[in-house]
Amino acid sequence: xxQLNEYLKSAIKQIIHNGYRTAMTMLGIVIGIAAVIAVVxxxxxxxxxxxxxxxxxAGNYGTISIDSTKTSETLTRDDMELLESSMPDLKGISxxxxxxxxxxxxxxxxxxxxxxxxQALLHAMSNGICKGQYFTRQQVDSGxxxxxxxxxxxxxxxxxxxxxxxxxxxxxxxxxxxxxxxGLRESMNRxxxxxxxxxxxxxQIEIPYxxxxxxxxxxxxxxxxxxxxxxxxxxxxxxxxxEEMLTNIHGLRGTKAISAYSMAxxxxxxxxxxxxxxxxxLLVSVISLVVGGIGVMNIMLVSVTERTRExxxxxxxxxxxxxxxxxxxxxxxxxxxxxxxxxxxLGIIMAYxxxxxxxxxxxxxxxxxxxxxxxxxxxxxxxxxxPARKAARMKPIDALRL
Numbered sequence: 276x277x278q279l280n281e282y283l284k285s286a287i288k289q290i291i292h293n294g295y296r297t298a299m300t301m302l303g304i305v306i307g308i309a310a311v312i313a314v315v316x317x318x319x320x321x322x323x324x325x326x327x328x329x330x331x332x333a334g335n336y337g338t339i340s341i342d343s344t345k346t347s348e349t350l351t352r353d354d355m356e357l358l359e360s361s362m363p364d365l366k367g368i369s370x371x372x373x374x375x376x377x378x379x380x381x382x383x384x385x386x387x388x389x390x391x392x393x394q395a396l397l398h399a400m401s402n403g404i405c406k407g408q409y410f411t412r413q414q415v416d417s418g419x420x421x422x423x424x425x426x427x428x429x430x431x432x433x434x435x436x437x438x439x440x441x442x443x444x445x446x447x448x449x450x451x452x453x454x455x456x457x458g459l460r461e462s463m464n465r466x467x468x469x470x471x472x473x474x475x476x477x478x479q480i481e482i483p484y485x486x487x488x489x490x491x492x493x494x495x496x497x498x499x500x501x502x503x504x505x506x507x508x509x510x511x512x513x514x515x516x517x518e519e520m521l522t523n524i525h526g527l528r529g530t531k532a533i534s535a536y537s538m539a540x541x542x543x544x545x546x547x548x549x550x551x552x553x554x555x556x557l558l559v560s561v562i563s564l565v566v567g568g569i570g571v572m573n574i575m576l577v578s579v580t581e582r583t584r585e586x587x588x589x590x591x592x593x594x595x596x597x598x599x600x601x602x603x604x605x606x607x608x609x610x611x612x613x614x615x616x617x618x619x620x621l622g623i624i625m626a627y628x629x630x631x632x633x634x635x636x637x638x639x640x641x642x643x644x645x646x647x648x649x650x651x652x653x654x655x656x657x658x659x660x661x662p663a664r665k666a667a668r669m670k671p672i673d674a675l676r677l
Contacts (some may be wrong), residue, residue: 308618367395
């Protein structure tokens with residue numbers, strides 16, 4: 276233990292003695308470690324931001340579809356009622372019906388994307404009702420002419436967000452009907468605004484599917500797609516159950532005519548894509564760290580050359596090969612460890628600056644810090660082995676001649 280302390284003291288003395296050269300050598304390690312920390316934090320922040328924003332656009336739902344090219348069967352209201360009664364933890368089920376038309380309010384006529392469904396459409400988007408209320412099961416069953424829209428759309432169509440109770444004229448396929456606004460949704464998030472940027476404006480209007488069928492001649496007795504709403508932890512399981520039940524009910528086993536797809540599937544694909552992006556950035560930053568390690572090796576080779584006589588004297592008075600090698604490895608390890616410490620500090624600062632500037636949450640994990648510190652030491656040991664072996668294998672007579 277005492278001998279190891281002597282090696283460390285000697286290594287630290289050499290590092291301090293060559294302060295400027297040490298600082299320049301450490302710079303590569305500092306930049307490499309800082310880049311690793313910052314990239315991992317940026318990747319974590321980006322993943323969290325995108326998933327949070329995606330969940331902010333769409334709620335927790337899955338889609339059950341039937342392929343008309345494989346069967347003449349369709350999904351029905353009876354199917355909806357059966358699934359709801361069989362799975363009480365579902366938030367609701369709705370047919371997936373949409374139309375494009377125009378809506379006219381106080382401020383003029385605007386293009387509109389119109390979605391028809393049950394009261395369960397409340398859960399289709401995570402931005403909840405901020406004024407009024409969503410239409411009810413009773414209003415759906417009776418086909419009442421009521422609608423829900425985004426608060427931003429209300430401002431554009433009516434010139435005010437106090438739109439509850441106001442009426443708008445809705446036109447689809449040349450037919451018109453007057454609907455009363457009963458609820459307003461909160462504004463959509465940043466990602467939705469980004470996705471919609473540059474596209475033509477469409478107001479987002481939600482109405483009972485029964486009203487859509489009655490007023491605009493949509494056939495609503497059977498469907499090719501149903502939407503199931505459930506909490507994320509049970510959504511995939513319930514979708515599988517629904518797919519199995521509907522396959523059996525309609526006698527479609529073996530046809531693969533009914534399929535299920537959920538937001539969880541999109542989330543998994545998104546995780547994969549973001550994972551690849553983060554790994555690529557991490558690889559680039561690791562390359563800079565390896566370049567820093569090569570710099571350590573070059574400096575250690577210079578140190579061996581400068582201290583050739585010292586090595587010869589030590590070996591001539593009995594210093595073992597292992598002792599010489601350990602001393603030079605200690606210098607390389609300390610050098611990269613110090614670079615790692617400064618790199619971690621710089622990396623955390625960079626992560627806070629970059630993530631804050633972009634608008635991501637700053638997520639610096641302990642494992643990334645510990646991993647960066649360990650990796651910096653390993654870099655020092657790996658790139659310090661060759662110079663250390665070169666010093667340790669010198670013959671005393673040859674070293675003293677130089």
